[in-house]
Amino acid sequence: MLNSGISILFEGINLQRLLLGLLVTLRVASIAVVISIVVGIIIGVIRTSKNKLVQLPFRIYLELFRIIPILVWLFVIYYIVPANFDINLSSEVVALIVFSLWGTAEMSDIVRGAIISLPKHQVESSKALGLSPVQMYRYVLIPQATKRSIPPMINLITRMIKTTALLTMIGVIEVIKVGQQIIEVNNLEYPSASFWIYGIIFLMYFCICFPLSRFSRKLERKWAT
Amino acid sequence: MTFDWQYMIDVLPHYKTALWLTLKLAFIGIVFAILVGLICSIIQYFKIKALSNIVQVYLEIARNTPLLIQLFFLYYGLPKVGITLSGEVCGIIGLTFLGGSYMAEVFRSGMEAVAKSQVETGKAIGLSNLQLMRYVIIPQAFSYSVPGFSANCIFLLKETSVFSGIAILELTNTTKNLMGIFYKTNEALFMLVVGYLIILLPLTIFLTWLERRVRHAEFGN
Numbered sequence: 001m002l003n004s005g006i007s008i009l010f011e012g013i014n015l016q017r018l019l020l021g022l023l024v025t026l027r028v029a030s031i032a033v034v035i036s037i038v039v040g041i042i043i044g045v046i047r048t049s050k051n052k053l054v055q056l057p058f059r060i061y062l063e064l065f066r067i068i069p070i071l072v073w074l075f076v077i078y079y080i081v082p083a084n085f086d087i088n089l090s091s092e093v094v095a096l097i098v099f100s101l102w103g104t105a106e107m108s109d110i111v112r113g114a115i116i117s118l119p120k121h122q123v124e125s126s127k128a129l130g131l132s133p134v135q136m137y138r139y140v141l142i143p144q145a146t147k148r149s150i151p152p153m154i155n156l157i158t159r160m161i162k163t164t165a166l167l168t169m170i171g172v173i174e175v176i177k178v179g180q181q182i183i184e185v186n187n188l189e190y191p192s193a194s195f196w197i198y199g200i201i202f203l204m205y206f207c208i209c210f211p212l213s214r215f216s217r218k219l220e221r222k223w224a225t
Numbered sequence: 226m227t228f229d230w231q232y233m234i235d236v237l238p239h240y241k242t243a244l245w246l247t248l249k250l251a252f253i254g255i256v257f258a259i260l261v262g263l264i265c266s267i268i269q270y271f272k273i274k275a276l277s278n279i280v281q282v283y284l285e286i287a288r289n290t291p292l293l294i295q296l297f298f299l300y301y302g303l304p305k306v307g308i309t310l311s312g313e314v315c316g317i318i319g320l321t322f323l324g325g326s327y328m329a330e331v332f333r334s335g336m337e338a339v340a341k342s343q344v345e346t347g348k349a350i351g352l353s354n355l356q357l358m359r360y361v362i363i364p365q366a367f368s369y370s371v372p373g374f375s376a377n378c379i380f381l382l383k384e385t386s387v388f389s390g391i392a393i394l395e396l397t398n399t400t401k402n403l404m405g406i407f408y409k410t411n412e413a414l415f416m417l418v419v420g421y422l423i424i425l426l427p428l429t430i431f432l433t434w435l436e437r438r439v440r441h442a443e444f445g446n
Binding site for chain 1: 290390410
């Protein structure tokens with residue numbers, strides 16, 4: 001039975017459909033990643049300010065996304081916003097909103113951490129040289145902080161890609177949903193379908209995330225000294 | 226946005242059961258994850274030959290795949306090859322599988338952070354590997370690992386929300402069911418968020434306190 005099960009992948013356009021589903025997953029992830037990096041860097045720089053009134057709202061924003069699970073956020077935005085504010089949101093847009101908000105929060109923390117971990121004399125010497133704050137960030141702090149923040153950024157990206165698996169729960173037709181559809185259609189012909197389909201999706205995620213996490217570890221080691 | 230408070234009081238018992246189940250599964254999962262992580266990190270620290278490679282493969286697989294897919298594979302895939310597990314068992318296995326790899330990473334880096342001079346001194350006064358581990362490395366490594374360890378605990382507790390995919394009646398799934406039955410979306414989701422805050426806020430505060438408390442054990446750097 002098991003030997004016959006794997007052929008479900010090559011039946012018709014099943015494999016093609018799974019790959020198309022994977023594309024949806026990656027589309028959501030990559031748009032959210034781009035937004036998070038851009039906005040995250042801006043907020044991260046703002047959060048290095050010593051003003052408590054500036055820090056507090058961003059801190060609360062970050063902690064909210066750290067404490068409440070992403071799945072709950074997805075449900076909250078998916079059910080509450082359309083019902084109460086009379087806006088129609090497709091599940092993919094909901095996913096994009098939640099992932100961008102979450103990614104931005106985490107990204108800003110990475111950027112902030114990288115900047116404040118820089119030795120203090122860097123700030124002091126650039127002030128002594130008479131650089132304006134913009135010049136200081138542009139020429140001194142950001143180039144150095146980039147090196148420190150890229151490995152954790154890549155780790156965050158892998159985490160975001162892994163978390164896209166949850167999109168299936170709010171009805172985005174991504175790779176897992178497509179897999180479920182294939183399993184249900186072929187349930188009689190291929191009873192072991194779920195083993196193979198979920199197995200192959202497992203492998204797909206691994207093939208995307210493994211090189212990324214490998215790359216980040218390599219960079220980390222290279223830049224450690 | 227209006228809230229039906231009476232309804233919220235009526236469904237409170239459901240949330241209470243769900244909260245306990247979430248806590249129970251998370252607790253068992255985290256305990257097993259600590260065990261798995263400890264074993265894996267010790268194997269990696271001493272670079273025990275064949276085992277260390279197997280551990281490496283396990284870490285890569287567990288860290289680079291989403292929990293939901295691991296659970297689906299356990300819950301829907303394995304019965305087709307003759308292994309049937311209940312939802313809760315699947316959940317605990319999944320959480321242990323995922324959490325073990327995260328814990329292993331944290332413990333290993335904690336052990337590597339212990340000063341070389343400590344290990345060498347330990348060897349010089351004739352401690353066996355086991356004694357070295359028990360009296361020198363683990364107590365210090367523990368304090369280095371606490372920040373990562375607490376982040377993992379919170380992460381794993383949050384990951385239990387994914388269990389709703391495999392028909393375990395924890396907080397998220399209970400909410401989904403109640404929404405389906407009564408259509409009281411705002412109330413149900415509000416209680417869900419409050420439920421997670423009740424678990425996670427005290428835990429976060431406790432772990433931050435613990436982090437500050439165990440700093441004393443660090444030595445030699």
